[in-house]
Amino acid sequence: MITSRYIKENYVRRLPSAFCPGCGDGQILNAIIRAIDHLKIDRKDVAAVSGIGCSAWIPSPYLRVDSLHTTHGRPIAFATGLKVANPRLKVIVVSGDGDATGIGGNHLLHAARSNVGITVIMVNNGLYAMTGGQVAPTTPHEAKTTTTPYGNPAFSLDVSRVVAAAGASYVARWTTWHMNQLIRSIEKAIMKKGFSFIEVLSQCPTYEGRMLNMDHIQMLEWFKNKFREDADGIYKIGEFVDIEKPELTEELEKMIERVKK
Amino acid sequence: MISPGEYFVEGDLAAAYGAIKAGCLFFAGYPITPASEITQAMAELLPRVGGKFLQMEDEIASISAIIGASWAGLKSMTATSGPGFSLMQENIGYAAMTETPIVIIDVQRAGPAIGQASRPAQGDIMQSRFGSHGDYETIVLSPNSVQEMFDLTIKAFNLAETYRVPVIVLSDAEVGHMMERLIVPENVEIVNRRIAKSLQETTIYDESLVSPMGRFGDGLELMITGSTHRPDGTRDTGTPEVQESLVKRLVNKIEKNRERIENWEEMYTDDADILVISHGASSRPSKGAVIRARKEGIKAGFLRPKVLWPSPEKRMKELESNVKKVILPEMSLRGYKMEVERIFRGKLLHMPKVGGVVPTVEEILKKIREASL
Numbered sequence: 277m278i279t280s281r282y283i284k285e286n287y288v289r290r291l292p293s294a295f296c297p298g299c300g301d302g303q304i305l306n307a308i309i310r311a312i313d314h315l316k317i318d319r320k321d322v323a324a325v326s327g328i329g330c331s332a333w334i335p336s337p338y339l340r341v342d343s344l345h346t347t348h349g350r351p352i353a354f355a356t357g358l359k360v361a362n363p364r365l366k367v368i369v370v371s372g373d374g375d376a377t378g379i380g381g382n383h384l385l386h387a388a389r390s391n392v393g394i395t396v397i398m399v400n401n402g403l404y405a406m407t408g409g410q411v412a413p414t415t416p417h418e419a420k421t422t423t424t425p426y427g428n429p430a431f432s433l434d435v436s437r438v439v440a441a442a443g444a445s446y447v448a449r450w451t452t453w454h455m456n457q458l459i460r461s462i463e464k465a466i467m468k469k470g471f472s473f474i475e476v477l478s479q480c481p482t483y484e485g486r487m488l489n490m491d492h493i494q495m496l497e498w499f500k501n502k503f504r505e506d507a508d509g510i511y512k513i514g515e516f517v518d519i520e521k522p523e524l525t526e527e528l529e530k531m532i533e534r535v536k537k
Numbered sequence: 538m539i540s541p542g543e544y545f546v547e548g549d550l551a552a553a554y555g556a557i558k559a560g561c562l563f564f565a566g567y568p569i570t571p572a573s574e575i576t577q578a579m580a581e582l583l584p585r586v587g588g589k590f591l592q593m594e595d596e597i598a599s600i601s602a603i604i605g606a607s608w609a610g611l612k613s614m615t616a617t618s619g620p621g622f623s624l625m626q627e628n629i630g631y632a633a634m635t636e637t638p639i640v641i642i643d644v645q646r647a648g649p650a651i652g653q654a655s656r657p658a659q660g661d662i663m664q665s666r667f668g669s670h671g672d673y674e675t676i677v678l679s680p681n682s683v684q685e686m687f688d689l690t691i692k693a694f695n696l697a698e699t700y701r702v703p704v705i706v707l708s709d710a711e712v713g714h715m716m717e718r719l720i721v722p723e724n725v726e727i728v729n730r731r732i733a734k735s736l737q738e739t740t741i742y743d744e745s746l747v748s749p750m751g752r753f754g755d756g757l758e759l760m761i762t763g764s765t766h767r768p769d770g771t772r773d774t775g776t777p778e779v780q781e782s783l784v785k786r787l788v789n790k791i792e793k794n795r796e797r798i799e800n801w802e803e804m805y806t807d808d809a810d811i812l813v814i815s816h817g818a819s820s821r822p823s824k825g826a827v828i829r830a831r832k833e834g835i836k837a838g839f840l841r842p843k844v845l846w847p848s849p850e851k852r853m854k855e856l857e858s859n860v861k862k863v864i865l866p867e868m869s870l871r872g873y874k875m876e877v878e879r880i881f882r883g884k885l886l887h888m889p890k891v892g893g894v895v896p897t898v899e900e901i902l903k904k905i906r907e908a909s910l
Binding site for chain 1: 562563584585587589591595601602603631751757759
């Protein structure tokens with residue numbers, strides 16, 4: 277039984293957090309910690325990398341592992357260098373939807389393509405929250421945000437499907453309602469040899485909730501009712517990809533052994 | 538690997554040899570003229586010494602990856618040219634803020650924008666110091682030969698490791714693509730970073746204002762951030778004193794140590810009336826012109842900064858009172874002009890040459906003759 281006291285003493289740098297009341301980021305921190313604890317990995321073998329945005333704060337400053345809090349959109353590229361330089365590390369990137377698919381979309385595609393053995397947990401709240409609730413690549417068509425006051429004229433990206441098509445070894449989508457599935461999924465992702473990606477739909481009561489006229493409880497109920505394994509499109513949750521294939525750092529190591537002979 | 542002896546190679550390759558000699562074990566880059574030869578050479582050489590090479594999706598990813606690799610404890614480098622160097626600016630500031638040792642080779646080409654991709658220029662000098670936002674300092678080296686592409690790349694790693702800063706080797710298409718003799722010496726001085734054994738150690742600055750660097754995977758629970766932070770890494774963006782002491786130290790660790798970092802070549806300066814200052818490719822005909830002028834009886838002298846930033850400020854100030862005119866031949870309308878003009882003011886005769894061609898000895902000699910009248 278993992279108690280909250282055990283988690284605080286062993287895995288959290290400090291509390292209380294700076295997250296808004298009702299924010300899903302604390303739940304995701306909790307899920308990451310439980311996954312690491314279940315796996316019994318030494319904390320010194322885990323490195324967390326994040327970019328800019330609310331979810332970037334999940335590992336930095338809260339998760340008690342080596343953490344690299346980088347520039348906006350670039351955590352996956354930093355993490356790739358870190359992983360290739362020290363393949364022993366379990367490198368976990370926590371990134372928002374704007375960070376991972378807007379400014380940093382290129383890096384996400386290429387990390388999936390090259391199958392570098394890092395884990396990306398993308399917290400998807402459907403907008404840019406830290407900067408004040410602006411439209412993101414994940415914002416639904418016609419949704420109102422602070423930069424689409426008359427509704428979003430553009431269309432949203434189904435990120436998990438794109439990452440699956442780009443060649444990831446593991447892709448799953450959950451919401452903050454599906455905590456047990458999420459924890460098990462993070463465990464699998466961390467242990468997966470190749471590139472693993474988990475999209476977590478998460479509530480932002482402050483901006484998303486205000487636009488939808490919902491509080492965090494109502495948003496979680498919406499996740500519970502609407503997001504199902506038998507649903508379609510963005511509402512479909514579950515594991516989309518779970519395969520084994522050659523991974524970048526291993527291929528590099530093999531090449532080095534070959535060349536050095 | 539890169540055994541001592543004589544080679545006949547181009548500048549870009551010599552830079553790659555220098556990196557390997559310096560102990561570089563990680564390179565990430567993106568193809569760009571006229572720096573691709575460095576990237577190709579690193580792809581070939583690194584696996585042979587057990588190092589890692591990655592071609593990334595763009596230059597932003599390249600500099601991101603080398604910063605990540607540096608925190609894993611490896612000496613890391615990238616190479617690029619103008620357009621790619623522009624893309625890297627944000628993360629050069631990040632490396633300065635997080636005190637991450639990295640080496641960036643910018644083989645300058647004529648800009649702005651795409652410009653003349655395969656022609657040399659010297660228009661990135663101010664960018665190499667001020668390209669990222671906010672207050673910070675870098676160290677910028679200026680090789681003018683194949684030998685110096687080798688020597689100064691090694692020096693760049695040593696300085697990066699010593700001061701925990703991004704160090705830029707500011708070459709150009711002329712020096713990068715020329716072929717000359719390279720001598721790889723038996724013994725090369727190599728500096729390795731001081732590795733911290735505890736988080737506490739990372740907060741203790743020596744007299745150079747530098748602290749030992751942590752390494753990911755050692756269990757120090759490092760918290761590295763590009764946000765304003767306290768010495769232990771804790772983000773603190775609201776306390777004015779935290780920002781002030783951090784940024785002042787980032788700038789002062791170069792300023793305070795500048796006399797140890799500054800480096801230049803000079804000739805005939807004792808009695809010079811006319812001082813020719815030049816750097817990189819344009820310094821070669823400049824030196825030739827000064828030698829010719831001396832033969833004609835003109836009291837010309839020569840000064841070449843091998844380190845552009847920090848500049849040889851003190852030496853230039855000493856020379857200022859003795860010289861009557863200063864000529865600055867360079868392949869840019871701006872180049873190093875502001876720095877030289879700041880010290881020599883009205884004595885400066887700027888001699889920019891744009892078009893993607895190196896000024897000739899004749900052109901510079903003509904200018905020296907005019908100045909001597």
